[in-house]
Every structure is written in structure tokens, then in C-alpha cells.
Amino acid sequence: MLDMKVIREKPDWIKDRLGTRGIKPEEIDELLTLDQQRREKITATEDLKAKRNKVSDQIAEVKRAKGDASETIAEMRQVGGQIKQLDKELAELEEKVRYILVRLPNIPKEDVPIGPNEDYNKEVRKWGTLPTWDFTPKPHWDIGEALGILDWDRAAKVTGARFVYYKGLGSRLERAVYNFMLDEHQKEGYEEIIPPYLVNKDSMFGTGQFPKFTKDVYTIIDEDEPLTLIPTAEVPLTNYYRGEILDEKQLPVYFTALTPCFRSEAGSAGRDTRGLIRMHQFNKVEMVKYVKPEESWNELEKLTNDAEEILQKLKLPYHVITLSTGDASFTSAKTYDLEVWIPAQDTYREISSCSNCTDFQARRAQIRYRDADGKVHLVHTLNGSGLAVGRTVAAILENYQNEDGSVTIPDVLVPYMHGITKITKENANGLN
RNA sequence: GGAGAGUUGGCAGAGUGGUAAUGCACCGGACUCGAAAUCCGGCGAACCGGCUAAUACCGGCGCACGAGUUCGAAUCUCGUACUCUCCUCCA
Structure with missing residues (x-):
């Protein structure tokens, strides 16, 4: 607001x-x-x-x-x-x-590229070298299905489209990825949180999803009190201090959380119908910051770097783009997207979105702090994925695939995989 | 799910229809070489409007939240949320 x-x-x-x-x-x-x-x-x-x-x-x-x-x-x-x-x-x-x-979007920062859509996004930097193969790289859904670590058919039967079962080392890989991320974020000072996955409408308003974006989420009607399945951990993490006045000395506050995210994907019918890219339910490790206004632009750079470090340690090629005024989200004053290389699609795909929401959410949610003189100010809030776990797994499967259909495990994840360095058809169920 | 109790300033805590006590804390002053103690005085969240150079001043609002009754509501009525206790159930 x-x-x-x-x-x-x-x-x-x-x-x-x-x-x-x-x-x-x-x-x-x-x-x-x-x-x-x-x-x-x-x-x-x-x-x-x-x-x-x-x-x-x-x-x-x-x-x-x-x-x-x-x-x-x-x-x-x-x-x-x-x-x-x-x-x-x-x-x-x-x-x-x-x-x-309450329906007006946040004011974009002056250096945000102006334009109505994603065509006006601007690349900021690029990292890593794109992998090359002597064979044609397969899409991750084929790799996962062939190894027996991803099962869409059963998910479609049990629930519907855009759901998946992870199995065996696929499950373990997912777990490895988010445990690695959580550990890394904690090293950077983010306190680990396990929040509620259902939130009330005041929370959805506070972070800006409501009243404009009610059709993008799943809401559960339990008698008179509707609760929404979180579309991102940003909602429970940023609403944590809703309606409160913090002491200046508490700032900055860094939170990180692994949560499932639920999105109806209304309006994206036909897009990314296969694979882990666009699911109704996916895991995401989120980072949220509450900071003093004068720190927030610096904090956005740090936040983005924290997300980038994960990709660098996983040795996944990516680039960073600044979203144009028309492509950035409702609450954001400036957003960097991290896009990871997806070989089978021969393109970069969004894997993280890091935004400075300035005082926009803080005003909606009334999150303030008292300075040394006793004066009350709105905080600035930031959030960033660090990273979308399912998409990270997809990127690993594709970038680390071998000709025989096996997938090498990135070095940093090997300890989290209990020493396993490669997923093959033989070990895929994780039982040996 | 059932029953009861509670929610007032940073904290504690009075106040059952007529300007929200009091204590601690805080701010200013007195005393003192200085401090503590003591005494005197003061402010009392946040928000909104007016007038502004102003964080000054005036006013509104404000006793969990919302509605109602009334000339007037912290106080009466109804509803809601949350907290606590007991019973029931339960991973």
C-alpha cells in the first residue's frame, strides 16, 4: 500500500x-x-x-x-x-x-527498466559455463521417469495434473537440496523457521496477495474462517511481525524457511505442462528480511547474492535479470530474478525471485520499529527464494545427466546424499 | 467438542453510565561535590484531521475487535478473536 x-x-x-x-x-x-x-x-x-x-x-x-x-x-x-x-x-x-x-502497486525504483512485460527485463550478470554433451540432453522428466525417481502418472491418478511423486533417491535428492540450502542460509545469519502452511486473510492482505490475487491460491473454507494454503513462505514469514512495533536494535531480522507452496496456476493452462517447473505444490526455501529503510537497497543485493551462492556451490549456470516495471510483482519496488540453465529447453528458467518491497508490505501489515529517539517508522521488507527446490532438482537432473541416463550428484550434496555420488537405475530406490 | 475466567498506557493494576486512579518505569527540576534515597512537577501507546518551519499547538480517536442502546459507554446488550483453567478427544 x-x-x-x-x-x-x-x-x-x-x-x-x-x-x-x-x-x-x-x-x-x-x-x-x-x-x-x-x-x-x-x-x-x-x-x-x-x-x-x-x-x-x-x-x-x-x-x-x-x-x-x-x-x-x-x-x-x-x-x-x-x-x-x-x-x-x-x-x-x-x-x-x-x-x-490497496489495489495500487508499489512504486518502482528509478533504475528499474521501464516496459510492459518480460521483453523489457534486463540481464545484469551471468555465471558459469553452459554444459555440452556428445549426446542430446534429455528433459528432466524423462530422466526422472527412466530412473524411477519421479512419478507423474500415479500423481495424476491420485490427485491430478501438476502433481508429482518423488521416490527413492529422488526424494532424498529433494531433501538434500533443501537441507543444504537451509544450512547455507543459516551460515549467513537467517534464523530457521517452520511456519504455519495455512494463513488467514489478514495475512494474505498484509503481503499483498489479497484482495487482487485471490484466484491464484487455494483457500480452504472451514465454517466461517477461510484459510489459504500458502503460495510462498513469504506470507507467514513476513506476517510474523504484523501489527507490531519492533525495537530498532532488533533489526535487521533474517528468516529462512522450507515450506511447500500451493498455487492454482490459474491462467497458465498449457504452459510447462510437463516436468517440475510448474506445479500446484512445490517446495521452496524462502528468505525474508525486515530492515531499516536506509539499508534496504544494500540488503537486496546481499539477499540476491545469498541465493546466487547456492547456485554457484551447486555449479549450476545462471544469470541475473532485473524485472521490468511491468513484469515485477505487485508489491515489489525492484526485483532480481535468478534464472537457471535448463539444457533441454536451451534456455534459462526462473529459479529465484528477490524483491525489495520497501515499505509497501510494512504499511499494509503495519510492521514498524521505534528508533533511538522513540519515533516510529515503517520497516522495509524483502523476500527471495533461495531457491525453488523442485526447479533446482530439475536443473540438477538436466545439467548433471550422463549419457547412460544416470545423474551425477553435485559435490556439495554428496554428504547430504549419504555419500551417494551418482543416481543410477540400480541404486535409484535408495535401499542398497 | 463442553464449561468457566480473563483481555485497560512499557509493566503492574483500580475503575459497573458522566473528564481513564495509583505504583514502578520514563522525562524535567530541587537537594547533593556527584550519585542513591527523598521531594516537586510532567508526559502516558499508535493512528487521523486542522494549523504549521515544527516531532510545537488545537481537536478527534483510543480501555482486545466489531455492532447496538444512550444526550453521554472502559462501564449496559449482542457478536467475534485470542489467552488461561477444568472436562472430553487426539498425532
């Missing part, structure tokens, strides 16, 4: 910046008009309330002196009615202001 004061004071700047994200200037004008009306209404109703408070005191005094205040009371009955009416009108105006305000 944006600061209404800033919109009021710099409307042209806001129109210009949000214009890069597809917001029409008329929408801002409407917001400003409603805000003006709202403030006038507040003045009117507060004047009456001040009067009511004053006269109520007088009535109390008269009553204490055993006097008769019936005339004043009759008069105030009217004022009470007026206040009620004005408050109702005010509530309506506030709802209209809020309706627009």
Missing part, C-alpha cells in the same frame, strides 16, 4: 511512476478527489464530536448539582443523529479510498 500523504503531495510524480506499471492517471485523480472529500467529512464530524464532548461535560456537571438538563439533552439528541449520519458517509468514503489504494 502506498502512503496517501505522498500521493497527495506529489500526484504528478506518482502518476508518472505508476504509469510505468499500467496505472491510468485518472485513477489517481479519482483517488485524490475522494481523499479530499474524506478529509472534509472528517473535519465536519470531528467538530460535532468536539461539541458533543464539551456539552456532555456540562450535562454531567448540571446533573451532579441535581439540576435539570433535559433541554440540553434534547438538543444533543440531534447532534448525536448528525454524527451518526456523517460517520456513515465518512465510512463510505473511506471504503472507496481504500478500494483504490
Whole structure:
């Protein structure tokens, strides 16, 4: 959520910046008009309330002196009615202001490439050398199926499309990858968290998924209290401090968590129908930071580096891109995506997204800190995947595949694989 | 799932229809070489609006949250959330 004061004071700047994200200037004008009306209404109703408070005191005094205040009371009955009416009108105006305000995206940072879609994303840097083979590399779903470590057919039977069973060393590899990530992140100072996987609607609002993106998630209706299956650990991690005022000395706070993520993938029918790239349920190791505003841009670079280090240690080629104004998420002021090399598709695919949400989520979720002078400020929140586990497994299967269909285990994962250096048809069930 | 109790300022804790006590803490002052103790005074979250150079001032709001009754609600009514205790159930 944006600061209404800033919109009021710099409307042209806001129109210009949000214009890069597809917001029409008329929408801002409407917001400003409603805000003006709202403030006038507040003045009117507060004047009456001040009067009511004053006269109520007088009535109390008269009553204490055993006097008769019936005339004043009759008069105030009217004022009470007026206040009620004005408050109702005010509530309506506030709802209209809020309706627009909570649907406006964050303001992009000045250095974010401007453009309506992913074609305008900009490559920042590239790492690693692309693998070459004497044979045609296979897609990871073929590798996994042939080894018997991934089973889509059974998942389709039991649940439906976009679900999978991991089996044997496939399961162990998944576990190896996320345990490795969690351990690495903890070395960088991220506290490990196991959060709830179901969250309420206030939490979904706090991190910006609601009210705009309700159809992208799964919501469970349990009597009157709907709960949403988290689409990312960002939601429970960032809402952890919702509504709280932290002490300056607590900052920065770094959290990391492995969680399943659930996404309905509405609107992506036909895309990535095979493999681990686009699932309704997948594991992700997430990093979330709460920082002081002046630190947040530096923290975004560090966060991105922390995610990159995982790929470097796994020796997976990737590049970093800055998402354009039109491609970045609703809450983000600037986002770096890490895209890992997927040989069978001969392209880079997103494996991590690292964003500085500035005060956008903090304002929605009311996450603040008190500085040394006792003043209260909004924190800045950041989040990044470090990394999407399923996609990492896909990248490993493809980049580390051998001609005989086996897959070599990246060195750093061997200890996590209990010493296994290669997955073959023979050892794939993990029982020997 | 059943029954009961609770939720007031940073903490503790009064207050059952008429300006939210008091203590600790905190801030300022007195005393003192200085400090502690003591005394005096003060502020009391956060948010919103007005006026602004202003974190100054004025006002609103504010006693878990929401609605209602009333001239007036921390106080009465209804609903909700959470916490605690007991029973039941349970990985």
C-alpha cells in the first residue's frame, strides 16, 4: 500500500511512476478527489464530536448539582443523529479510498527498466559455463521417469495434473537440496523457521496477495474462517511481525524457511505442462528480511547474492535479470530474478525471485520499529527464494545427466546424499 | 467438542453510565561535590484531521475487535478473536 500523504503531495510524480506499471492517471485523480472529500467529512464530524464532548461535560456537571438538563439533552439528541449520519458517509468514503489504494502497486525504483512485460527485463550478470554433451540432453522428466525417481502418472491418478511423486533417491535428492540450502542460509545469519502452511486473510492482505490475487491460491473454507494454503513462505514469514512495533536494535531480522507452496496456476493452462517447473505444490526455501529503510537497497543485493551462492556451490549456470516495471510483482519496488540453465529447453528458467518491497508490505501489515529517539517508522521488507527446490532438482537432473541416463550428484550434496555420488537405475530406490 | 475466567498506557493494576486512579518505569527540576534515597512537577501507546518551519499547538480517536442502546459507554446488550483453567478427544 502506498502512503496517501505522498500521493497527495506529489500526484504528478506518482502518476508518472505508476504509469510505468499500467496505472491510468485518472485513477489517481479519482483517488485524490475522494481523499479530499474524506478529509472534509472528517473535519465536519470531528467538530460535532468536539461539541458533543464539551456539552456532555456540562450535562454531567448540571446533573451532579441535581439540576435539570433535559433541554440540553434534547438538543444533543440531534447532534448525536448528525454524527451518526456523517460517520456513515465518512465510512463510505473511506471504503472507496481504500478500494483504490490497496489495489495500487508499489512504486518502482528509478533504475528499474521501464516496459510492459518480460521483453523489457534486463540481464545484469551471468555465471558459469553452459554444459555440452556428445549426446542430446534429455528433459528432466524423462530422466526422472527412466530412473524411477519421479512419478507423474500415479500423481495424476491420485490427485491430478501438476502433481508429482518423488521416490527413492529422488526424494532424498529433494531433501538434500533443501537441507543444504537451509544450512547455507543459516551460515549467513537467517534464523530457521517452520511456519504455519495455512494463513488467514489478514495475512494474505498484509503481503499483498489479497484482495487482487485471490484466484491464484487455494483457500480452504472451514465454517466461517477461510484459510489459504500458502503460495510462498513469504506470507507467514513476513506476517510474523504484523501489527507490531519492533525495537530498532532488533533489526535487521533474517528468516529462512522450507515450506511447500500451493498455487492454482490459474491462467497458465498449457504452459510447462510437463516436468517440475510448474506445479500446484512445490517446495521452496524462502528468505525474508525486515530492515531499516536506509539499508534496504544494500540488503537486496546481499539477499540476491545469498541465493546466487547456492547456485554457484551447486555449479549450476545462471544469470541475473532485473524485472521490468511491468513484469515485477505487485508489491515489489525492484526485483532480481535468478534464472537457471535448463539444457533441454536451451534456455534459462526462473529459479529465484528477490524483491525489495520497501515499505509497501510494512504499511499494509503495519510492521514498524521505534528508533533511538522513540519515533516510529515503517520497516522495509524483502523476500527471495533461495531457491525453488523442485526447479533446482530439475536443473540438477538436466545439467548433471550422463549419457547412460544416470545423474551425477553435485559435490556439495554428496554428504547430504549419504555419500551417494551418482543416481543410477540400480541404486535409484535408495535401499542398497 | 463442553464449561468457566480473563483481555485497560512499557509493566503492574483500580475503575459497573458522566473528564481513564495509583505504583514502578520514563522525562524535567530541587537537594547533593556527584550519585542513591527523598521531594516537586510532567508526559502516558499508535493512528487521523486542522494549523504549521515544527516531532510545537488545537481537536478527534483510543480501555482486545466489531455492532447496538444512550444526550453521554472502559462501564449496559449482542457478536467475534485470542489467552488461561477444568472436562472430553487426539498425532
